[in-house]
Amino acid sequence: MLTARAPAKINLSLHIVRRREDGYHDLESLVAFAGAGDLLSLEPGPDLTLETSGPTAAAAAIGGDNLVLRAARALRELVPDLTLGAFRLTKRLPVAAGIGGGSSDAAAALRLLAEANAMPAEDERLFAAARATGADVPVCLDPRARMMRGTGERLGPPLRLQPLAAVLVNPGIGLETRHVFGRMGLQPGQDHGMPAHPEVGDRPTGDHLFGLLRKSRNDMEDAASVLAPVISDVLAVLGAARGCRLTRMSGSGTTCFAIFDDCRAASRAARTVRRDHPGWWVKSTVLR
Structure with missing residues (x-):
């Protein structure tokens, strides 16, 4: 096996x-x-x-x-x-x-x-x-x-990414990617018109890493939030957690994540979210 x-x-x-x-x-x-x-x-x-x-x-x-x-x-x-x-x-x-x-x-x-x-x-x-x-x-x-x-x-080549203490939260609903793209409404041949992704480098760490994350975005987040308004609730709950440095939706939704300074802060936030929202899927983890 x-x-x-x-x-x-x-x-x-x-x-x-x-x-x-x-x-x-x-x-x-x-x-x-x-x-x-x-x-x-x-x-x-x-x-x-x-x-x-x-x-x-x-x-x-x-x-x-x-x-x-x-x-x-x-x-x-x-x-x-x-x-x-x-x-x-x-x-x-x-x-x-x-x-x-x-x-x-x-x-x-x-x-x-x-x-x-x-x-x-x-x-x-x-x-x-x-x-x-x-x-x-x-x-x-x-x-x-x-x-x-x-x-x-x-x-691209593998990056030596600084390990990131994180909390993942899914509110118990799913979204199909095609529906989110449809809500974005881009026509064939149309550019999105937003700034390009900042350069990452081969070893993003510390303030440099958080700086480039703050300069980046998830372009599907707004459209997904219209289709599933609970995404905005999840982001607000994560953003209010003590020690949270960044919140964002992943992919086309509906899972959102928050990044913390250390695993202890992430675990504490996960316990609080799980207690207050027992119907949500909540996971404290490390991103690499």
Whole structure:
């Protein structure tokens, strides 16, 4: 039995540059990964199956729509003699929440299949299968902080990001990315017209890191907040927590995060939010 973690992907920034003529959106995003995540295991064998369990399993896609199976099938198209097997997914992350849970699951599946088939991590077929599965899957293949551009296929080198004590909060609802893009209303060929992403450097730390985060933004936050007004409530609650240095929505929502000076402050804030909002998913973690 092979196992792999599927960590939550957090968009520390998310700039929408333009909507292309083909309808897709170009972006610039500083991505980090959390200690929180799902767990995936694989028992190699001739057949491809998936069993799900865990607190958020009921909300996850089932059957052929699950990204774990889609990723495995995409890789099998490129590697016809691929050994497959029985996947078991323990689902802990909220679904349709802007933290790449399904994409990270799919990337973990590709890593496990590579291990089962003695494929090197740099095999281009893994990246091709990831790209065919979903826009966020390539960045999750090697879950380390980096810049992501284009539609998600242009990845910068891993960054030596300062570990960030954080609290993740999801109010218990999901949003489909396409609906948020639709609310933004960019037409094919239209630029967003906002300033470009600030330069990050290879080792963003301390005041430099927080300075560039404050100069950046999530361009999907306003549109998502119109579709799900509770996002504004989550941001307000996190922003009021003692020691909070930055709050922002991740991805297309609805999960928001707050960054603190240390893990003690983050844990204290998480306990308070969990007590006051028992219906919310709340996680104290470290982003790297």
